[in-house]
Amino acid sequence: MHGKKEQEHVRKGPWKTEEDDVLLNHVKKYGPRDWSSIRSKGLLQRTGKSCRLRWVNKLRPNLKNGCKFTTDEERTVIELQEQFGNKWAKIASHLPGRTDNDVKNFWSSRQKRLARLLKISSSSSTSKSHKNKNKAKVSLSVPTSEIPYKFSSSSEGETSSKPQSCSLPCIQNSDQVIKMVPLLDLIKSELPNFDTNYVEQEFTPFDQSYKSTEQIAFPQIPELQNDLTFPMPRVDDQNLFDVFGPLDSSEFGMVPFFEPSGSCRIGKMDCFFDDFPEDMFDNIDPPISPSNKL
DNA sequence: AAGACTCTCAACCGCTAAACG
DNA sequence: ACGTTTAGCGGTTGAGAGTCT
Numbered sequence: 001m002h003g004k005k006e007q008e009h010v011r012k013g014p015w016k017t018e019e020d021d022v023l024l025n026h027v028k029k030y031g032p033r034d035w036s037s038i039r040s041k042g043l044l045q046r047t048g049k050s051c052r053l054r055w056v057n058k059l060r061p062n063l064k065n066g067c068k069f070t071t072d073e074e075r076t077v078i079e080l081q082e083q084f085g086n087k088w089a090k091i092a093s094h095l096p097g098r099t100d101n102d103v104k105n106f107w108s109s110r111q112k113r114l115a116r117l118l119k120i121s122s123s124s125s126t127s128k129s130h131k132n133k134n135k136a137k138v139s140l141s142v143p144t145s146e147i148p149y150k151f152s153s154s155s156e157g158e159t160s161s162k163p164q165s166c167s168l169p170c171i172q173n174s175d176q177v178i179k180m181v182p183l184l185d186l187i188k189s190e191l192p193n194f195d196t197n198y199v200e201q202e203f204t205p206f207d208q209s210y211k212s213t214e215q216i217a218f219p220q221i222p223e224l225q226n227d228l229t230f231p232m233p234r235v236d237d238q239n240l241f242d243v244f245g246p247l248d249s250s251e252f253g254m255v256p257f258f259e260p261s262g263s264c265r266i267g268k269m270d271c272f273f274d275d276f277p278e279d280m281f282d283n284i285d286p287p288i289s290p291s292n293k294l
Numbered sequence: 295a296a297g298a299c300t301c302t303c304a305a306c307c308g309c310t311a312a313a314c315g
Numbered sequence: 316a317c318g319t320t321t322a323g324c325g326g327t328t329g330a331g332a333g334t335c336t
Contacts, residue, residue: 012306014330036321052322053305066303089324100324105303108326112301 011045064097
């Protein structure tokens, strides 16, 4: 019979509203389970897996479909990603109405933006002729509270002996002195060919309310300012990514890193570009330039 | 106006764990 | 205890819309 062949045929691709209706009916009757029976009963030519996914990601009630991540949600994702890694389902469970797929997509597009930002800096440093050709709109939606910084050292007695992950930037209280270096200044001083204009021009505050309420302290770091000449990989160095590792989103945390001594090393610092807030430079006073110092 | 480029999102795939017989 | 099925998860891909040049 041709029935068997038909039964074997599996439909893929976008869901039609009729299919959604069938799926919804099934869930209404039996609950969100027995997904494979939907196909075996001939209700749909979708695999159980596909049905489940459709339900979880699109048809489940109380989903925030089509809504951009709010500032709070973004912050939560970043925080939890730092904490749990790429456990999207776990992270999503902290975000009502969001699915693991949502979180995953949010994160990967964020990573792509950041990766591209670096690439742009690289290409702009080797060729100034690109003008606006590759100019990207940088709209990194990261809450201001996540000021990326490079630990120099924390306050007395607290040395960052394991600097590979600086955790979420956290300016928790006034007692805790966290020495930070504004990224842009770091980039300017350490990567002379980095075209910071792109960053400066394109970073625009996405949430002015943050700006008005949060002022980020900028403690000076003498040891760094005294020694800005140590060798650093340059963005225009063709071996740069040999040092940093491949420019792949999962590896993206690989960045130059300063140790408390002021020496430089390469280390894994998860929150460096990851947590690049777009208004970070607005809130940080410029460092005293070496020439003005003293 | 058209092509190139980028971003977002839905859906698929492969793998693993849990449940079941 | 073991094999099979089902559910769940994370990674990846591709379509379509939007933006830029």
